Amino acid sequence: MVEFIANYKSLLIYVTLVILSVFILRFLTKFFIKWLIKKETNRLSDAPVRSMKMVKMTLNLLWLVLGVIALSAVFVDRDKDKLLVGYFKTASYIGIVTVVTIITATLCNLWFKHRIDQKITDDFDPTTYKFLRYVSVFVICFIGLLFGLMAFPSLKSVAQTALGGAGVLALIAGVASQEALSNLVGGLFIVLFKPFKIGDVIKITDTMVGTVTDITLRHTVIRNFENKMIVIPNAVINKEKLINYDLGELKCCEHVELGITYDSNIELAKKILQEECENHPLIYDNRTELEKKDGLPIVKTALTKFNDSSITIRAWAWSSSFGHSFTLKCDVYESAKKRFDEEGVGLAFPTRTIYMANANNPENK
Template sequence: MIELFETYRRQIIYAVTVVISVIVLHFVTNFIHKWLVKKEQEKFPEERATPLNLVKQVLNALWLVLGLIALSFLFVEEEKYAVLTKNFNIVLYLGFLAVITIVAASSTNLWFRKSIRKKIANQNDPTSFKFLRYIAVFGVYFVGILFGLLAYPSLKGVAQTALGGAGVIALIAGVASQEALANLVGGVFIISFKPFKIGDTIKITDSMVGIVIDITLRHTIIRNFENKMIVIPNSIINKEKLVNYDLGELKCCEHVEIGISYDSNIVLAKKIMQEECEAHPLILDNRTEWEKNDDAKPMVKTAVIRMNDSSITVRAWAWSKSFGDSFQLKCDVLESIKNRFDSEGIEIPFPYRTVVIKDTSKKQPS
């Protein structure tokens, strides 16, 4: 045993040194990770430690791979040392590049998130910052990948051209699909021309009405009033005709329509609808000063708008301060108008069906 140790003394010491180094680096990495997570939670309690966890995993994997490469020097001939050294340097370069990229992307993301929260606190529009955050983080990872390609001679030319700026657009166009590019361009158009922003209430179709939650590089997220998330690609929503209830003036005119029977008193029905709308606390007087002094111009206009097969449709134009108020107003006055109609004898027609039963039991005379 002693003779074996004396024979391979240098190799054994080298192997033990490598193993101890890997263990120490693993321990130091975990210790620093715990310390950084603790500090981050104290300074940013609402932030998740996902980037730090990823950096720890990358470093621990890096130490292990480098240790294995270092140990492989013991089992190969000296002619192959150059190849192992090259592989060792490549792995070391890629490992530290990955760590630097993750840290840079996380720092960029954190800065944008703090800026977004500050804008929201100051009641400013955070839409542009939210969109730019995705572009900035994507840009950091993109540059990191290009620097990683520099480690491979066959791809070095592509990376240098892209990093130089001349081939960035061509590289993206060659790699990305047409649909992805259309979504990206659609997102840029939305941010640039601002048909809507985060926090706006928009309507695309009757089934797609909600509040804009986020605008990413690929899609726009809308939360409807059932608290369900609607994800719409930017290329589609950019071409759609939509209604933005928060663009320009916020006041909204709600059409309150009810059908009454032909036997009902139309004048009384119009008066009831007008009174119930005007009595609601969310009603907005949209008349001009001149119209307010004119008794012939009521706050809520009512009129017959349609003659149906079995009913007459009466509409009241009720104004409110916002889309949310108008929805609540309509729900309330429909109920109060129905109660008034019942007490005043105004009939709301419902379908009548006459059923004719033919008696086939009697036989026809021959």
């Protein structure tokens, strides 16, 4: 044993130093990241803990890989030393590029997040900043990937071409699907031309109505009135005809319609519906000065349709916003029903009259 130690003393010292170095580096990484997370958490409520943990995992993996490569030098021939040095440099390069990419993307994301919060605090539209945050983080990660590919000789020319300028777009177009590109272009069109922005209430179909909460590179997120999140690809939403209740004037005209029976008093039904609308606290007076001078009512009512078993009367009730119009409509339905019951106006429901041929014929009994 003594002879073995004497013969391989230098190698044993080398192995011990490598293993000790790996453990020390992993310990220092753990200590530094833990200290950094604690410091940033005390300073910022939204500290990027997840990103710091990713940096920790990357560095720990890097130290382990470098340690294995360094230990491999003990078991391979000396003519392989140059190859091991190449592996060591490649692993170090990829590890450094990964850490730098994660840190840069995190700092960029934090900067945009603070700008978005500032815009919201100052009551400005944060849509552009939210979209640019996704674009910036994607570009940083994509460039980091290209730099990482440069570590491999077979892919170095491709990465250099892509980093050259126009090659970036060509490479994206080559590897991305047509649908993904359509969604990306659709997101850019939404941000540039602003048919809607974050916070707007939009209606695409009867089942897709809600508030826009986010616009990403791929899709737009809408929170409906049931608090469910609807995810719509940007390429799809750009092709649809939609209603933006917050674009331009916010006031909204709601059609409050009720079906009454044919034997009901039409004038009384119109009067009740008009009064219930005008007495509601959310009603909006949309009359012009001339209409006010002429004494025209705030809410216009009219008979609009003859149905199979009912007559439809409609009130044009204005409110200051789409949300108020929905509340007004629901309240008026309830109060008008009570008034109709009190005044003897019948609300129609589907009925059918059946005539029996030769009903009095004894042979049919």
